[in-house]
Amino acid sequence: xxxxxxxxxxxxxxxxxxxxxxxxxxxxxxxxxxxxxxxxxxxxxxxxxxxxxxxxxxxxxxxxxxxxxxxxxxxxxxxxxxxxxxxxxxxxxxxxxxxxxxxxxxxxxxxxxxxxxxxxxxxxxxxxxxxxxxxxxxxxxxxxxxxxxxxxxxxxxxxxxxxxxxxxxxxxxxxxxxxxxxxxxxxxxxxxxxxxxxxxxxxxxxxxxxxxxxxxxxxxxxxxxxxxxxxxxxxxxxxxxxxxxxxxxxxxxxxxxxxxxxxxxxxxxxxxxxxxxxxxxxxxxxxxxxxxxxxxxxxxxxxxxxxxxxxxxxxxxxxxxxxxxxxxxxxxxxxxxxxxxxxxxxxxxxxxxxxxxxxxxx
Numbered sequence: 001x002x003x004x005x006x007x008x009x010x011x012x013x014x015x016x017x018x019x020x021x022x023x024x025x026x027x028x029x030x031x032x033x034x035x036x037x038x039x040x041x042x043x044x045x046x047x048x049x050x051x052x053x054x055x056x057x058x059x060x061x062x063x064x065x066x067x068x069x070x071x072x073x074x075x076x077x078x079x080x081x082x083x084x085x086x087x088x089x090x091x092x093x094x095x096x097x098x099x100x101x102x103x104x105x106x107x108x109x110x111x112x113x114x115x116x117x118x119x120x121x122x123x124x125x126x127x128x129x130x131x132x133x134x135x136x137x138x139x140x141x142x143x144x145x146x147x148x149x150x151x152x153x154x155x156x157x158x159x160x161x162x163x164x165x166x167x168x169x170x171x172x173x174x175x176x177x178x179x180x181x182x183x184x185x186x187x188x189x190x191x192x193x194x195x196x197x198x199x200x201x202x203x204x205x206x207x208x209x210x211x212x213x214x215x216x217x218x219x220x221x222x223x224x225x226x227x228x229x230x231x232x233x234x235x236x237x238x239x240x241x242x243x244x245x246x247x248x249x250x251x252x253x254x255x256x257x258x259x260x261x262x263x264x265x266x267x268x269x270x271x272x273x274x275x276x277x278x279x280x281x282x283x284x285x286x287x288x289x290x291x292x293x294x295x296x297x298x299x300x301x302x303x304x305x306x307x308x309x310x311x312x313x314x315x316x317x318x319x320x321x322x323x324x325x326x327x328x329x330x331x332x333x334x335x336x337x338x339x340x341x342x343x344x345x346x347x348x349x350x351x352x353x354x355x356x357x358x359x360x361x362x
Contacts, residue, residue, distance in 0.1 A: 004095065008041060008072065011099045012106060024049025028057060031064050039109055042089075044073040044080065052087060059088040068109045072097060145169050145202040150176065150239075153358040154334040156303075156341075156351055163232075164301050164356040165194045169205035174241030177201070177211050180358050181234040181275075182253065182301040193226050193276075211238045215249065215275070216283050222276025231276035235299040237360060239291060246291040249284060251275055254302050257321055259328040261294035265321065293362035296328040303353035304337075309344050327359070334359060 002022065009018050019037065021027035024046050031040055040058065044051035051071060058064045071084040074095040081092040091105050147168050155164060163183030170176050179201055183193050197218050204214035215236055222232060233252030239245070250256050252274030255267040271284050300320070307315045323337050334357055345351065 004043070004072075004097075007097060008102065011097070011102055015103070016106070016110075023047040024051070024054045027054050031058055031067065032061070036064065037067060038113055039106060040067055040069045041072050041106075042069055044071060044075050044084070052083065055084065055087045055089060068113060070105065070109065072102070145205070147176075150361045151178070151358065152334055152361075153356070154338055156338060156355040162354040163191055163194070164303075164354045165197060166356060166358055167198060167201045169202055171205050171208050173208065176237075176239040176243075177205055177214075178237045178239075178299075178358070178360055179215075179234055180236075180253070180299040180301075180356065181232045182303075182354070182356065183232045184230055193222060193230060193232060196221055196225060197232065211236065211247070212249075212283065212285065219275040219283070223278075226276060231274045233270075233274040233302070236286070237297065237299070238286070239360075243293065243362060244291055246289045246295075246297070247286040248289060248297075249286040254300060254305055254317065257298040257300075257324055258289075259296045259325065261292055263325070263329055265325070267321075291362055295362040297360040298324050298328075299358045299360070301354060301356045303351065303355035304341065304357065306353065307341055307345055307351060307355070310346055310349075315341065315344055 005020055005022070009020060012018050019030050021030045025048060027040075027042070027046075028049075031037055042051040042054055046054075051073065055069055055071075058067065058069065065088075068090045069088065070091040070093060071081075071089050072093045072095065073080065073084075076094040081094075084092050090109055093102060093105060147170050149168075149170070151166075151168055153166050155162070155166070157164070163181075165179070165181040165183075167179040167181075168176065179197070181194075181197060183191070200214060200218050200221060204211075204217070218232075222230075231252075234249075235251070235253045235256055236249040238247045248256065248268055249272075250268050250270045251272040252270055255269050258266040258268065260266070268287060271287075272282075305315055305317050305320055309315075320337075323340060326332060327334065327337065337357060338355075341351070341355070342349075
């Protein structure tokens, strides 16, 4: 065994199990044998394959690419050290070796490796727990009471769970109630309020209670049960049983868009802050509108108009209304709008927020 290898082994073997390889080919075989090493020390000058080549192959192999590598070499030029670090080494020690320095640097890398393993384990544990919670939330949000008559809708969530909800039900008297909600944020934190709103909405519809009463109860529940930073912008619509009248509430959503049978545009601005913010805010009775079979009303979350392209330009209200006008007039699929959104933001680029679009027909 070469003397320099013997010296390093003597320094480390009191603290660690040390395996020795006297050339590059053997080093590669040893590094790939189970159990995999926690750390590899490499000289640069070795018979046959040099240390740089060994390091490169270890980094290219999925089995060994995460094993930290320290070069221990007599080659003390800056370019030698830079090359070793660029190839993926975590440290570079110049011979002659100082026992305290070698041991300290090895101990540091071993401690870092243990910390990384602990973080990785915790990450996987938290990921599994999150998946369980997401599954529970998604199950709680599903309802067999959802009735999609007279509706078309499209949802593009950022994550598996999202803060946008679409609820629709027919009461026993034949009237239809629709709620489109957008909780603050996206992902799991935004999704937790959905099951609460869903429960109150469908229970109220089954019991035949006035829609405004249900909205007031949802507002109070969100204030009492959720953190102050979690609230829900929403639009709500009640269509009379004979489908000749519509009562509309807009509370924090972007302007609702309506096209009448002649294609004339009406927008309905928000008349109240989002639900779940302030129970002192007077609750409006909603706008009463005449309604016909050819009417089209669009409710949507702010993610659609706030979506930005590479130039930080928002999609905007005007562009959205223009696209909705074509959809209402020609009966195009709602997906056409989302295709346009993807072209706007750039193919392959992710959406930044949950996006929901709902069309209510006469």
